Amino acid sequence: MLAASAVSTVLIGTSAVTTAAAPEPRGVRDSVHTAGRVKDAGDVLQYSWPGVYFEGRIRGTGVGVVLDDPAADYDVQVDGATVATLTAPGRTTHWVRGLREGVHTVRLVKRNDTPWSTSAFGGFVAAPGGAVLARPAARSRQIEFIGDSLTAGYGNLSASRDCDGEQLKRTTNADVSYGALTARGLRADYQINAYSGQGMVRNYNGGSPEVNYRTFYDRALLNVPGDVWQKPGTWRPRLVVVHLGTNDFSTPVNPGEPWTDESLAAAYRSAYSGFLAKLRGRYGPATTILAVGTGPFAGHVEHVVQERTAAGDRGVRYWPLDTNGLDYSGCHWHYSARDHRLLADRLTAFLAGLPIRW
Template identity: 40%
Template sequence: MGGRWITALGGLALIGAAPAADRVTVVPVAIGGQSGRALPMHIEGRVERTADGDRRQWPGTYWEAAFQGAGVSLRVGEGDVILKVSVDGVPTATLVKPKPGNYAIDGLTSGRHVVRVDVASESQAGATVFGGLYATGMTRPLPAPTRAHRIELIGDSHTVGYGNTATTQDCTEAQVWATTDTAQGLPAVLARRFDADYQVNAISGRGVVRNYNGFAADTLPTAYPFVLFDKASRYAPAGWQPQLIVIALGTNDFSTPLHAGEPWATRDALHAAYQARYTAFVRQLRAQNPRAHILLWATDMASGEIADQAGRVAATLRAAGDRRVTFLPVPGLAFSGCHSHPSLADDQRIADRLATYVDAHPGLWAGR
């Protein structure tokens, strides 16, 4: 593995690791430079196709393309985002708030390659646009990568990877954004374990019936049916049928005290509302994914209240006859990320806990 370097190009920060055989960089193309021929892409995540490219807002979106040759470029559209570029599985560059335009992936040897672009950052403030991957010169497209296993992860900041690369718990809002890395977090770690495609449908701060500290915004089940957070278009997946759905919700419902004026006069009332809504949400997911295995998990935060309530939801569903619903407690995390969130090491521990269950039930992959 080659060394790491940092380059500043027109306000763009590039952080990369060179493959052993190549020194690969991602550099802006001069204004007016041609993109080339669009490569067929494998896309995971909810996107709205537009003339400018794929508009997306849910975390963890990624694009992949395969090609034969050495010439390839990518196009970035509007919106603040952190994009991680890899070639042939090797991290190549991290683009932090890249300016809209075309970027060439330079330094490749001629041959067969797979390029992947992952969204690492969270985009609650607004949608961002990725304009696609393109062949230049003599490069010719190959079929885009596909995988047999599919995992959908639904949740809050613990699923997003909020501040998971931070070296301190004390973070500003800007530092939280900069240190959030879904591409290194739980979804990516778990998916790599099983060579699976994945979707991340999670929003930091959102709960089942109550958001963090009671703030007003759509809860996760309310936002879930839509392509973007503006709720202008409902999500109608073409062929997305995960065999495994992993859900962690409840941290924001229960990690802060109730305040005067909230809809629940007592904690018991909040418990009842949470259980009813979470149960209904999982049943909606079941109707859409009749053969999937649904795995609920929770940390031991809030003196075990979150795990207790999530476990009750799973028990209710199983008692009603859904034997493909399971609850897993995940205790003992260090929570050393921003604002006492899971770190990268915690993400690995969570993934290991979930993977141990999956390894013991290999038949769940037949649920597609």
């Protein structure tokens, strides 16, 4: 059991004691709603991808958030308002106290991508005299976002483009990425399956050539080789957005890499086509797959979509991402929070013209 071995308290309104309460006896999965890729380990839910969120309901004047995570950052939201940001909290129960008596919604969201680490959530607990209530209902709409650092919200809250590692961790927030904003605007549950630095066939600057994004896509726990996420029958997204290619082509091929410009382009198109076929096999013909193209890989993505369409798959669509007006003022010239808002608006407008069968 992930016990409440450490206690931190947020006061809202009145003062409160810090007496810890044990987690409710029910299973964690039964008391929270999540659409993220999680692994049920009994008394905890484990996960690695950014943007994973958990939603619950409690009655009473306080709620505890049970965590074991030495690497990731989180936002804690109560009744729609962010009341705390937790920085690499470790093994703890974080308490929010001083709530008005009554029923409250609580949401915990993982802000950043920490693929080298496994996160663990032990559920929400109520303050003495309160109770954990039935979990919120799942939303009828579901969207999956697949991508790299641009999709993860890499450094999107930074005030400067020059960031060290610590600043990058603190200023990355997948909860205000274009994917999360789009999904919430459409009242959809979502996954942000994004891995910074990874490409379809070639990673940023040719790094770690033994792996690429496709190596990790099937996993729930990114740092566990061979791990496979057990997709629940409840996860049936009617929209999958694929935004991969920036890392494949954003840097010149280095001496010693097994690519020429031509062979890299051919390998990218082949892998992209195979990846779309895999998604189609997983989710079936009712799911719209939106392939995002921009910059040096836009033509390759469009070519693959045209081939898929010619082969009879009319559920694959091409979105030419409009970068006009973006300031790229996030860490290392990534999308800023303002850019993510603009992209969410543009994506939402584009989706309105698609025959998506929600």
